[in-house]
Amino acid sequence: MKYIIFLAIISLAFSCISTRQAATPVAANTDTIPSLIKGDFADDYDIRYTLTDSLFTQYPQARYHILKWNTKEQYFVARNDTANPSEKGLYSRIDYMYFQNMEPWHWGFCLTVYNAPSDSLAEVQAIADRKNPRKGCNGYPFSRMKRR
Template identity: 55%
Template sequence: MKKLLLFVCLLSVAAVTGKTTHRNDTIPEFMQGKFKDDYGIKYEINDTLWFQLPKSKFRIIKWNLKEQYLVARNGDGNPGDGGLYTRIDFMEFKNMSPWKWGYCLTAYDAPTDIAAEAMAKADRKHPKTGCNGFPFSRMKVND
């Protein structure tokens, strides 16, 4: 009964304010597909799954395109931090061929999706050091 009451309250707040707790954004076109980063790691990414080959899976639970990040639940079978939550900040690159975009694991071991989302943002103005003092991982299409 308490869960139902909470759900109804959240719906009421959304109806009055026009705001919901989760955005309905989806994957930007430039991020969908197969990629390789500048460290040689391969990825397969779609709107619901970030797969870092060969063993790390992240189930995407929220996209926020305006602020350029996603929140995901780490796969239980991941080599590290299984079952925890990750925030991945991203940015599209211009004039950096073959690198199309980059990402930063802002958080990778948060206890909840809300905690992961609340982590400090990456610094996109300085992509060489804007990922907690490190560069964004650069991504190119992997044919």
């Protein structure tokens, strides 16, 4: 009888360990900023930007706190700063793409979603059309970026 109780306790212990491991959340995408888009930039309209691993700033006062990078699909998800002029504290998906033979423009971005109530909704709500960079950003062109 003691042997059966011992086996039951061991079985229960292993069951708890397995359940606990399965319930551990999967780590968020740990991609980081590609070097080509990291730094200080200006767009077609001479608006200035700074992009780091954790913050996308559109000067003078819009900031987006980056929560997730997806370099394979070329986008990141961010929370809008609570001091932004609009969509304060909501979530954005910002798609980007690389340009070839368009110097000095090497990449562009699209604020694909800017007012989602959650990061997960921002991520799945819309996708920019990179095959058509002139109209692939919700009917508008991608903002072309050059280094400052």
